[in-house]
Amino acid sequence: MRIGLFFGSFNPLHIGHKIIASYMVEFSDLDKIMFVVSPQNPLKEKSSLLEQHHRLMIIRMEIEDNAKLQVSDIEFNMPQPSYTIDTLIRLKEKYPENEYALIMGSDNLKNLHKWKSYRQILDYCIYVFPRPGFKINGTHENIHIVKNVPQMEISASFIRDSIKQGKDVSYLMPEKAWKYTDEMNFYR
Numbered sequence: 001m002r003i004g005l006f007f008g009s010f011n012p013l014h015i016g017h018k019i020i021a022s023y024m025v026e027f028s029d030l031d032k033i034m035f036v037v038s039p040q041n042p043l044k045e046k047s048s049l050l051e052q053h054h055r056l057m058i059i060r061m062e063i064e065d066n067a068k069l070q071v072s073d074i075e076f077n078m079p080q081p082s083y084t085i086d087t088l089i090r091l092k093e094k095y096p097e098n099e100y101a102l103i104m105g106s107d108n109l110k111n112l113h114k115w116k117s118y119r120q121i122l123d124y125c126i127y128v129f130p131r132p133g134f135k136i137n138g139t140h141e142n143i144h145i146v147k148n149v150p151q152m153e154i155s156a157s158f159i160r161d162s163i164k165q166g167k168d169v170s171y172l173m174p175e176k177a178w179k180y181t182d183e184m185n186f187y188r
Helices: 015-027 052-063 084-094 106-110 156-164 175-183
Strands: 002-008 032-037 069-072 099-105 125-129 143-145
Touching: 002 015, 002 084, 015 032, 015 052, 015 069, 015 099, 015 125, 032 052, 052 069, 052 175, 084 099, 099 106, 106 125
Parallel strands: 002 032, 002 099, 032 069, 099 125, 125 143
Antiparallel strands: none
C-alpha cells in the first residue's frame, strides 16, 4: 500500500489540512493519507502547543468516516523533538509492506535542507503542494509537484490568535474539531 504521510502539529486541525489530505488521496496515486501528529516540531516553539492526545483525538474524530484517511501517534513514544527521518525509519521497520511518501507544502520544501538527514529523506517520494507566497524552486527526481491542490491562506496560528481574541472561527475548522475545541475552551 502506498501511504502519504502528512506530518504536522495540527494545532489546531483546520479545513485547509482536510482539503489537502482529501485532494491528495483522491487525485494522486496514494492509497491512503496518514496524519502524523508531531508532539514537537524541531523548528517550532512548543509553548502554545495543545496536548498531543487532544490533537490526535480531534483528527481521529474528524476522519473516522473516511477509510482512506488515518491518523498516527507513532511519534508520541519517540525522542523529542521528533525528526521526519526517524519516523520514516520507524514506520518502515514496523510496517515493511507499505511504501511511504511525504506530503508537504512548498514552504517546507524551501527549508528541507535544514532537516536532519535531508538527503536520506530525498530517497522517498515527496509530494509538494503550492502554498501562497512560496515558489517551488529546484527539482529532484523524487519530488512531485501537485499543482492543483486548492490553496487557502489559512494557518493554525491565525486560528489560535483569533480564538484568543474571541473571534468566531467555526467556519475555518472542521465541524467536530471546532465543537471540541470550543467545548474544551482551548486557545483562550
